[in-house]
Amino acid sequence: MMDPVPCAPPTVLVVGLGIAGLTAAIECHRKGCKVIGFEKRASATQLGDIIGLSRNSVRVLAGWSHGLSQFTHEDITCAVEALELYDPAGTLRASMPYNPASPTQGYLFRRTGLLEKLYEQAIRDGIELRFGVRVTRYWEDAGCAGVYIGDSDDKIMADCIIAADGFHSTARKMIASEENNLECDEPIGAITYRAIFDARELAQSPEARWLLDKAPAADILQSFYGVDCMLVMGTAARGRYIHWGCTLRGEQGEQTCEAWMKPASAQPVIDRLRSWPWPTGDRLATVISATPVGACFNHTQLAKSPLRTWVSPKGRIVVIGDAAHPFLPYTGQGGNQAIEDAAVIAICLERAGPGAVPLALRVFEKLRHKRVSLIQAGSIEVKDAYLSANWEDADDTNKPSAYLHQSWVYDHDCVTHAQAEFDIAAEAIESGREYIPTNVPVDGKYRQE
Secondary structure (H helix, E strand, O other), X not given: OOOOOOOOOOEEEEEOOOHHHHHHHHHHHHOOOEEXXXXXXXXXXXXXXXXXXXXXXXXXXXXXXXXHHHHOOOOOEOOEOEEEEEOOOOOEEEEEEOOOOOOOOOEEEEHHHHXXXXXXXXXXXXXXXXXXXXEEEEEEOOOOEEEEXXXXXXXXXXXXXXXXXXXXXXXXXXXXXXXXXXXXXXXXEEEEEEEEEEHHHHOOOHHHHHHHOOOOOOEOEEEEEEOOEEEEEEEEOOOOXXXXXXXXXXXXXXXXXXXXXXXXXXXXXXXXXXXXXXXXXXXXXXXXXXXXXXXXXXXXXXXXXXXXXXXXXXXXXXXXXXXXXXXXXXXXOHHHHHHHHHHHHHHHHHHHOHHHHHHHHHHHHHHHHHHHHHHHHHHHHOHHHHHOOOOOOOOHHHOOOOOOOOHHHHOOOHHHHHHHXXXXXXXXXXXXXXXXXXXXXXXXXXXXX
């Protein structure tokens, strides 16, 4: 009897090389897949301010060859000693010691620096990454899938495609257009402004240098909550960078839905802060006034309804990260859930094997969809705690908080869970039985009292 011919490892195309895409490329490579990544930007450098990663995603990065240490370099982290919450009058309402090892807090990164480290890991792993490549169309049949590049009719084929192409995903639009899978974008009446810039920009503004009081020993992170206005301001890399983000509800005027794509004036934020009690409003406005031209970006906050499925009809294309489930920023889980997605889909491809790629993608969806959709809905549910500034409310859940994460969110080990549940979910799919997720609260509610 002849020995069976081993199947070649699956070829995976990853479209979009942000946090979700780079992590997926690395995780799939680690599980034996042949990976090719595509990014429409010309390089790995992407704009971004500050992103927090809690234990549920950090444990994935810690499992790589260089461990977590490659991500904790002081140049890309915020060495914050405390998380401080203020009202518009400048009254300190809460101060919590900051510990990056705490699962409820986690690490604060410069987004650009984090992406650079992910890119470096992918290059060390020998993954083929192609930049300046615009994927315009997708196709699939029962045996493979592929992409079209630019306006060409040439297509690149693979066993499956992981689309991590962000909020305005081309793949998402294709999957969402399928029957009974319609989606909608609902503006919540708020605009977010963001900026990060070199701290030397404060040199000509002595009134703003209070923000550098702890540099170069440590960083500052202060949050201010007023009615219809939420501002987070601080430093990164021990005072080498200034960052701020402000959400204004009820703001009118020029807006854009393209997060981090269109420079904007910071003047609406400055004007709103000038209306706050003196000296707090003026002090904050002075820092923001030092933002260099072209360093501020804004976008309209949109609440996207969860897709009913993330997988294409023939099971060869899947969306992950913001392409599948964009979050409002209030749960701090956008990047975390993208990394969870990446780890789980790689496990599913490995467990299913090269001959069962559609099953792998559908098991991935079963393991992730309910959990992520519930957290996605939670990001809408908790927004009023931040934008209403109910400081005197007797119910703490209605007050602004440094973190409104729930323990079931950040305590989750997506790798262990996926390994334990893969066969159960696969059997449910193949038999047509219902799969009951085990990584969400039994009552199906985001908040657990």
